[in-house]
Amino acid sequence: MTEEQRVEEFKRAVQAGRKVEAGDWMPDEYRQRLIRFIEMHANSEIMGALPERDWILRAPTLQRKLAVTAKIQDEVGHAQLLYRLVEDLGKPREQIFADLISGKSKFHNVFHYPTRSWGDVGVIAWLVDAAAVISQSALLKSSYAPYARTMRRICWEEAFHLKHGEDIVLTAMMGTAKQRAMMQEALERWWEPLMMFYGPPTPPEQDKDLAWGIKSRANEDLRQDFLTKYVPRIREIGLRIPDPKLRFDESAGRWVYSDIDWDKLVAVARGNGPASQQRLGFRRLSYEETAWVREAITGGAELVA
């Protein structure tokens, strides 16, 4: 069998539902795509901990402080699980971090925006995590089995984040006019990043990650699912979605919404978002400041060995 035939056979097998393990033979393109996809996911988890980190000290009650702290620890834990997968695929952690802090690799667009109020903390934990649960649940069917298994744990923990966020939003909506206005204002700022969350509506047949079975559902499909589940829940509690064109088209069976500026998404994801450089700067600083911890750990190992 030639290399080409072997690759074609592999592709057919994953499309037919075959699951791949870390030690199995895999085509180079599959490995490289997996590394890029999972690395971005992992980077997003660790960068996603930063916007909420700012609110640990400012959370209104002890209960909320503990919940925010627990969520942040979960997100960092998710990054730990995912970085292990990337390392097993052949990219060392030092390289992953070097690429992240130099801006060479990417992290999710939603983490390039600042958190201005406590309203943001609620909206992020409820709706950004809800959006993430939808895409991560689709990854339970990934052709790369170690990734799919990791997603079981991650989705389980995301469910707590959703509840925590929803509770913050509902509590504010039951409060004063000022609290409600704070939530409305936060939702208005977050709506565009949320609509961009799943990326452009790339036709499924052109999406290589779908072809390799790395992910199992098309971007637009995920966005439609998000709108179906969350538009009613958002409206039900008295929040207004800042898109006058948003409606469910019964005859087409899908949501219609205002055009999305996809060039803006590309620019944001490349590091030109309102908080991109500040976040990367912070990640760089904390990576440098914790160098002694890594040295102590690996140095300790040498002494033991």
Place this chain on the structure above:
Amino acid sequence: MQIYEVFRQEREGDPMVHVGNVQAPGDDLARQYAREVYSRRGEATRLWLVPRAAIEEIGDAYFLRPPIERSYRMGEAYRVTVQKRRQLAQEGAHES
């Protein structure tokens, strides 16, 4: 640094199930990492840490499932037994 595969038991009496792995320079830190990563919400009653190098994997399909007829080991081969019982019961009915 070493990789430890982590197995978790969620309730007494349950089997140890593989949940993932951690990377650590030694057993002590591996224990801490395993607890933090795999039992933050008290999901485990027990964890096993196994250095990855100690795992011997067999994944050879031909070795595990050789193409040999083995239906005689399975319940399906005894479907005919049900018919036998029915047949005997009928014959018994004739005699009495």
